[in-house]
Amino acid sequence: xxxxxxxxxxxxxxxxxxxxxRCDPISGHTALYWYRQRLGQxxxxxxxxxxxxxxxxxxxxxxxxxxxxxGESVSTLTIQRTQQEDSAVYLCASSxxxxxxxxxxxxxxxxxx
Amino acid sequence: EDQVTQSPEALRxxxxxxxxxxCSYTVSGLRGLFWYRQDPGKGPEFLFxxxxxxxxxxxxxxxxxxxxxxxxxxxxxxxxxxxxxxLCAAPVEGGSEKLVFGKGTxxxxxx
Numbered sequence: 001x002x003x004x005x006x007x008x009x010x011x012x013x014x015x016x017x018x019x020x021x022r023c024d025p026i027s028g029h030t031a032l033y034w035y036r037q038r039l040g041q042x043x044x045x046x047x048x049x050x051x052x053x054x055x056x057x058x059x060x061x062x063x064x065x066x067x068x069x070x071g072e073s074v075s076t077l078t079i080q081r082t083q084q085e086d087s088a089v090y091l092c093a094s095s096x097x098x099x100x101x102x103x104x105x106x107x108x109x110x111x112x113x
Numbered sequence: 114e115d116q117v118t119q120s121p122e123a124l125r126x127x128x129x130x131x132x133x134x135x136c137s138y139t140v141s142g143l144r145g146l147f148w149y150r151q152d153p154g155k156g157p158e159f160l161f162x163x164x165x166x167x168x169x170x171x172x173x174x175x176x177x178x179x180x181x182x183x184x185x186x187x188x189x190x191x192x193x194x195x196x197x198x199x200l201c202a203a204p205v206e207g208g209s210e211k212l213v214f215g216k217g218t219x220x221x222x223x224x
Binding site: 031033041056058059091093098102103104107 | 149
């Protein structure tokens, strides 16, 4: 079956531009997570959506970062006024519900020039 | 602060040379521990969930075990295709479904 799909797979942009990253979770999965992975580092939690509950935004590093999810489907992560330190791989994961194993997409590699 | 620490950071083995990777955690009231495998340029792939001390799970050449303070991923007679970064993760305290990940162990198996 289809796994978690992320687009674009690579994004190169200039400092100060806004970027939007997309995640299509596995159908039927109610929980969706965004992570950031810097080179050689572990996964850093950003935000968590569970059904219609208010999202857990506790991992967003600044107010330049925001995310939305429509129901139990597509999610977008937006980074405004990008900075060079935003360069990383952004990974999305979904699970049946909050405590089930997470299934990851292959990420969006973001490079800020 | 919830913390998950993995060791070693990197491990080189010869094909057939068994070894173990370690994941220690400071989360009290552990509600589960997850192991993932990550290949270069790919997202992590789920391997195991362990829920209680003494639990063991196996998949091919991999066996994961859990104690009250740490988990081990044992690799028996590894093959080059087992080369990857292995990540462990645990839910943060307080009932949240958020996971805290270790930095991973990069395993290289030479033929």
